Amino acid sequence: MAKIRFIEHNGKQHEVDASNGMSVMNAAIDNLVPGIDADCGGECSCATCHVIVDEKWMKVVGQPSDQEESMLDMNPERDKNSRLSCQIKVRDELDGLVVRLPQFQI
Amino acid sequence: MSEAVDIRTSNDASSVPLDKIEIANPDRFRDNTIWPYFERLRKEDPVHYTAESVHGPFWSITTFEDIMFVDTHHDLFSSEGGITIDDEDVEFELPMFIAMDPPKHDLQRKTVSGVVAPPNLAKMESTIRERASLILDSLPKNETFNWVDKVSIELTTQMLATLFDFPWEDRRKLTYWSDLITADETSGMYGSEDERRAELLKCLEYFTVLWNQRVNTTGGSDLISMLAHGEATRNMPPMEYLGNLILLIVGGNDTTRNSISGGVIALNQNPDQYDKLRKDPSLIPNMVSEIIRWQTPLAHMRRIATQDVELRGKKIRKGDKVVMWYVSGNRDETAIPNPDAFIIDRPKARQHLSFGFGIHRCMGNRLAEMQLRVVWEEILKRFHTVELVGEPVRVRSNFVKGYSDVPVRVHAR
Numbered sequence: 001m002a003k004i005r006f007i008e009h010n011g012k013q014h015e016v017d018a019s020n021g022m023s024v025m026n027a028a029i030d031n032l033v034p035g036i037d038a039d040c041g042g043e044c045s046c047a048t049c050h051v052i053v054d055e056k057w058m059k060v061v062g063q064p065s066d067q068e069e070s071m072l073d074m075n076p077e078r079d080k081n082s083r084l085s086c087q088i089k090v091r092d093e094l095d096g097l098v099v100r101l102p103q104f105q106i
Numbered sequence: 107m108s109e110a111v112d113i114r115t116s117n118d119a120s121s122v123p124l125d126k127i128e129i130a131n132p133d134r135f136r137d138n139t140i141w142p143y144f145e146r147l148r149k150e151d152p153v154h155y156t157a158e159s160v161h162g163p164f165w166s167i168t169t170f171e172d173i174m175f176v177d178t179h180h181d182l183f184s185s186e187g188g189i190t191i192d193d194e195d196v197e198f199e200l201p202m203f204i205a206m207d208p209p210k211h212d213l214q215r216k217t218v219s220g221v222v223a224p225p226n227l228a229k230m231e232s233t234i235r236e237r238a239s240l241i242l243d244s245l246p247k248n249e250t251f252n253w254v255d256k257v258s259i260e261l262t263t264q265m266l267a268t269l270f271d272f273p274w275e276d277r278r279k280l281t282y283w284s285d286l287i288t289a290d291e292t293s294g295m296y297g298s299e300d301e302r303r304a305e306l307l308k309c310l311e312y313f314t315v316l317w318n319q320r321v322n323t324t325g326g327s328d329l330i331s332m333l334a335h336g337e338a339t340r341n342m343p344p345m346e347y348l349g350n351l352i353l354l355i356v357g358g359n360d361t362t363r364n365s366i367s368g369g370v371i372a373l374n375q376n377p378d379q380y381d382k383l384r385k386d387p388s389l390i391p392n393m394v395s396e397i398i399r400w401q402t403p404l405a406h407m408r409r410i411a412t413q414d415v416e417l418r419g420k421k422i423r424k425g426d427k428v429v430m431w432y433v434s435g436n437r438d439e440t441a442i443p444n445p446d447a448f449i450i451d452r453p454k455a456r457q458h459l460s461f462g463f464g465i466h467r468c469m470g471n472r473l474a475e476m477q478l479r480v481v482w483e484e485i486l487k488r489f490h491t492v493e494l495v496g497e498p499v500r501v502r503s504n505f506v507k508g509y510s511d512v513p514v515r516v517h518a519r
Contacts, residue, residue, distance in 0.1 A: 074465065106471075
């Protein structure tokens with residue numbers, strides 16, 4: 001279990017409880033957090049579940065895989081802490097995770 | 107008149123031997139009788155090999171899941187050299203980034219992707235709304251007219267002219283070039299292949315004048331200025347410039363055009379959905395995704411296997427042509443419940459294949475969605491019904507899934 005905080009681009013915050021094994025993308029969708037489209041349903045192939053991981057959490061969350069990198073790379077809003085939330089699996093160590101949503105999903 | 111009737115007549119889909127199915131036959135796309143053939147392939151032979159055809163030998167990928175696999179493995183399935191079932195004309199090669207692999211693809215795409223990215227789109231929305239309003243306000247009253255010409259083509263052409271900052275009075279040239287690219291020999295658009303090439307070179311000539319104007323000025327945010335100044339594109343050879351222009355013209359034109367027309371047809375065939383829409387216009391964004399799935403304006407994309415790949419027990423050999431039939435994957439009942447139905451409030455409507463997935467995913471998807479959303483918002487403000495009053499005429503193509511004539515009458519609110 002982990003509590004995850006999503007911060008919308010306008011500053012609005014959403015704290016949700018997520019079970020281990022599910023993706024951070026699903027945690028957002030299941031709790032109706034706006035700003036995540038997830039067009040491909042979690043296949044790491046569209047980049048519409050883009051989040052920007054809080055700097056402090058980058059070490060725990062880790063870096064994107066090659067496939068994820070190739071999708072993120074095309075995004076004009078790409079940040080050094082960008083990740084696709086469908087590729088982050090919830091686990092105990094992520095309790096308290098903070099991610100920011102970009103202004104737009106592409 | 108309804109599609110349901112078309113689907114179930116005039117076909118031998120259940121009896122023809124699998125190896126005799128002509129899945130790429132453009133007549134079946136024009137006649138709207140292709141559906142049961144795809145249904146059969148999805149059930150009996152989802153990764154299907156056609157040994158002989160006018161397009162040469164090719165594999166058909168027909169299910170949602172397998173299409174997703176091929177589309178997201180650009181290392182196994184290359185786009186280099188062409189993305190349609192027919193091979194490129196080797197004497198008239200037009201390199202364009204959709205038909206390139208990384209790293210060149212990524213660099214060229216990034217040069218222009220900003221122009222259709224959401225921050226720029228937000229600035230364009232009021233312009234699109236104004237133009238859509240003008241078009242809708244000038245439609246003929248109490249007479250039948252062709253929705254394709256008066257609305258779908260006009261709106262997408264105006265949009266394209268804006269993106270290119272193209273001379274306004276000449277904008278229908280864009281429509282003409284777009285149609286010329288996707289037309290086949292039966293379209294009557296050109297007499298010979300040489301004639302077609304000559305016309306396309308005129309397109310290059312026209313755009314070269316614009317390039318030369320813009321390469322010497324800075325600060326332009328239109329697509330031509332971006333290409334002329336972009337590091338990955340400013341030294342492109344002329345034919346590569348033409349190739350990329352064609353990509354942007356066809357990509358921004360045919361697809362949205364046919365989705366605008368398709369929406370009118372879908373709502374007329376499903377009056378309960380039209381009622382639902384009138385009662386709740388907030389369903390428009392979801393309906394837009396459903397229209398794009400239902401229409402699937404580009405029926406397929408093709409790849410070439412870069413190595414031997416086994417898929418569903420079939421051995422695809424290095425060098426084989428692999429066709430992903432988006433049009434079939436979007437009607438795959440194992441991925442999309444009740445897929446033949448048009449349901450404007452369908453859950454997870456965004457999860458369709460029409461934009462493709464992976465690194466070649468449609469760059470203009472958000473622009474397309476916005477244009478469709480705005481046009482439907484403005485239609486609902488003005489008209490109780492855009493009534494389909496005759497049989498739509500479909501284009502004869504296994505690639506562009508669209509219409510040349512959609513006869514309608516509009517009825518004011």
